[in-house]
Amino acid sequence: MQITIPGDVLTIIEKLEEAGHSAYMVGGCVRDALMGITPHDYDITTSAKPEEIKKVFKKTIDTGIQHGTVTVIMHGVGYEVTTFRIDGEYKDSRHPKNVSYTDNLAKDLERRDFTINAMAYSKKSGLIDIFNGKEDLERKTVRAVGDPYERFKEDALRILRAIRFAAQLNFTLDEKTKEAVVDLRKSLNNISRERVRAELEKTLLTGSQEKLMLLFDTNVYDSIFTKDLVEINNSDFEKVCKTVAKVSKVPYLKWAAFFSDCDEKTAQGEFNALKFDNKTKHGALTLISALKKALPDANDMNYYPVRKHIHDVGLIYYPDFIELYEAVYEKEFPYKEAFEKIKKNNDPLMISDLALTGKDLINEGETPGPNIGKIIDALMEKVLKNPSLNEKEKLINEYKKIKKEM
Ligand code: ATP
Ligand code: MG
Numbered sequence: 001m002q003i004t005i006p007g008d009v010l011t012i013i014e015k016l017e018e019a020g021h022s023a024y025m026v027g028g029c030v031r032d033a034l035m036g037i038t039p040h041d042y043d044i045t046t047s048a049k050p051e052e053i054k055k056v057f058k059k060t061i062d063t064g065i066q067h068g069t070v071t072v073i074m075h076g077v078g079y080e081v082t083t084f085r086i087d088g089e090y091k092d093s094r095h096p097k098n099v100s101y102t103d104n105l106a107k108d109l110e111r112r113d114f115t116i117n118a119m120a121y122s123k124k125s126g127l128i129d130i131f132n133g134k135e136d137l138e139r140k141t142v143r144a145v146g147d148p149y150e151r152f153k154e155d156a157l158r159i160l161r162a163i164r165f166a167a168q169l170n171f172t173l174d175e176k177t178k179e180a181v182v183d184l185r186k187s188l189n190n191i192s193r194e195r196v197r198a199e200l201e202k203t204l205l206t207g208s209q210e211k212l213m214l215l216f217d218t219n220v221y222d223s224i225f226t227k228d229l230v231e232i233n234n235s236d237f238e239k240v241c242k243t244v245a246k247v248s249k250v251p252y253l254k255w256a257a258f259f260s261d262c263d264e265k266t267a268q269g270e271f272n273a274l275k276f277d278n279k280t281k282h283g284a285l286t287l288i289s290a291l292k293k294a295l296p297d298a299n300d301m302n303y304y305p306v307r308k309h310i311h312d313v314g315l316i317y318y319p320d321f322i323e324l325y326e327a328v329y330e331k332e333f334p335y336k337e338a339f340e341k342i343k344k345n346n347d348p349l350m351i352s353d354l355a356l357t358g359k360d361l362i363n364e365g366e367t368p369g370p371n372i373g374k375i376i377d378a379l380m381e382k383v384l385k386n387p388s389l390n391e392k393e394k395l396i397n398e399y400k401k402i403k404k405e406m
Contacts, residue, residue: 003033003121008074009042012057012081013122019056021048022105023081024120024128031116034127034137035169044072044081045120047103053081067099084108087154096154106130113151113158114165115143140171148180156187160199163214167207178218185223196224197274204244204254212241225270229262236261246327252283253320256291260328264289286314290321291328296335306338307349307384315349347387351380356395364396378402 005013009025016023023046029039046053050070054060059073068083086107087096102108105120105128112118115133127134136143142165144151144158152159159181166173173181188196203212215221216237222230232240244257255276259267267288271281290313296305310318322333333339348354356379358372366372382398383390389398 003030003127005121005123006042008077009044009079010123011074012044012072012079015056016044016046016048016053016081017122017124019048019052021046021052022122022125023048024105024122024125026109026120027112027117030119030121030127031133031137033121034119034134042079044079045084045105045108046081047084047105048081049083049101053083068101085111087111110145112145113155113161115145116141116165116169116171118145136174140169141174142166142169142171142177143174144177144180148174148177149184152180152184152187156184156189157191157195157199159185159188159220160191160196160203163218163220164199164203164206166214167203167211170208170211173214173218181218181220185218185220188220188223193273193275197276200224200274201251201254204258205249205251207241207245209238209241209245212244213238216241224274226273229266229270232261243324243327247323248320250320252280253287253324255280255284256287256320256324257327259284259288260291260324262288264292283317283320286317287321287324290317291324303338303342303347304385306335307342307347307387309335310339310342310349311380311384345387348383348390351376353390354380354383354395355390355392356399360392360396361399364399366399375399375402 005025013023013025023044025033025042026045027043029042032039048056050062050065050068053070053072057072061071061073061078063069063071063078063080064082068085070081071078072081073079084102084105084107085099086102088098088100109118109120109128109130115131115136117133118131119133120128131145142162144162162173162177162181165171203215207214216234221237240258240261243260244254247253247257255271259270262270264285268281268285271284276284293309293312296309313321318339322336322339325333342349354376358368358376361372361375362368366375379395379398379402383395389395
């Protein structure tokens with residue numbers, strides 16, 4: 001086992017040591033480094049108090065000074081440096097009443113969630129592994145630090161984090177930790193929906209079909225979602241997990257897969273309850289509703305129904321839709337080739353592709369108002385049927401024809 005410390009992290013630790021403090025890299029970055037995965041960021045834990053950290057470094061930002069975190073900037077990259085901390089008594093299952101500082105690294109490690117996340121490392125001291133995190137890494141086990149019941153009562157989000165790390169690392173849950181997950185799952189109700197959603201999303205993004213089943217096996221699923229959704233049976237959930245695991249690691253695509261057997265309204269309700277951001281919600285709902293739409297009935301001679309379908313689903317979502325369709329139905333999308341051809345031809349598919357705008361219609365004497373939208377839609381329909389109409393002159397002619405019929 002060889003942990004490599006990036007130059008800037010080494011510099012931060014050594015500068016703190018030179019100033020008389022102790023300092024270590026800690027948590028996820030030690031776990032990942034031990035597994036041979038390049039950490040996506042580095043957290044540093046130190047005996048120095050925030051004011052002392054700020055004295056040592058030129059460039060710092062007070063990111064979370066109330067919990068003892070100062071961000072140190074090195075070569076344009078931010079590193080979170082946090083004072084050794086003991087979480088005070090928890091007033092509910094999420095917020096410690098207060099945090100207090102300690103000069104004892106062991107106390108800081110003790111407040112962390114899982115043994116694999118509770119290791120520290122520095123060049124000077126080597127690996128500090130009080131809770132046998134390394135052994136659990138080797139055994140591929142997610143185990144709470146100390147009594148899992150106590151730990152989950154302090155912060156219920158850890159229930160979902162346990163499943164998330166098992167999914168992300170392809171680990172199993174230690175038996176007692178799993179028992180506590182099952183028994184205390186309802187306390188997830190006390191956690192903000194945003195945090196629940198974020199952990200769940202990380203789970204969906206990384207989990208294999210088998211690991212995603214943990215959501216079902218532990219019944220955590222039924223303490224997050226509403227009742228009608230919860231009535232799903234084991235084999236249907238298995239199918240959903242298979243679909244989720246198959247699609248690309250894009251949040252709205254994973255969510256669309258997760259709700260692929262629901263109607264749009266149910267999915268929308270769940271997304272609202274989990275306080276989704278608009279982009280993810282819109283993407284997922286577009287794909288879910290596209291799955292419910294009838295497929296085009298096209299023949300080789302005329303791709304109009306396919307163009308129309310692409311228009312209805314939306315060109316930017318169409319490749320995602322094809323991917324989702326293939327994952328859900330486990331067969332090739334029948335109009336894949338047609339889609340490729342249509343794209344290659346550069347056929348006009350969306351209103352933004354039209355060679356004429358509402359402004360052009362107004363210039364032709366049309367009065368501004370909702371009628372403009374209706375005319376544009378009618379022109380779009382003509383162009384979907386016959387892409388060669390997409391020239392300004394021709395569209396103005398078509399407009400005149402429409403006016404006569406109106
Ligand atoms: P990731 O790769 O997802 O960033 P991570 O282990 O770094 O994984 P973070 O959520 O970034 O996870 O948290 C950093 C560290 O802080 C964890 O490794 C863990 O030691 C500690 N930690 C984070 N959240 C909790 C929590 N809810 N309860 C206890 N300790 C936590
Ligand atoms: Mg992290």
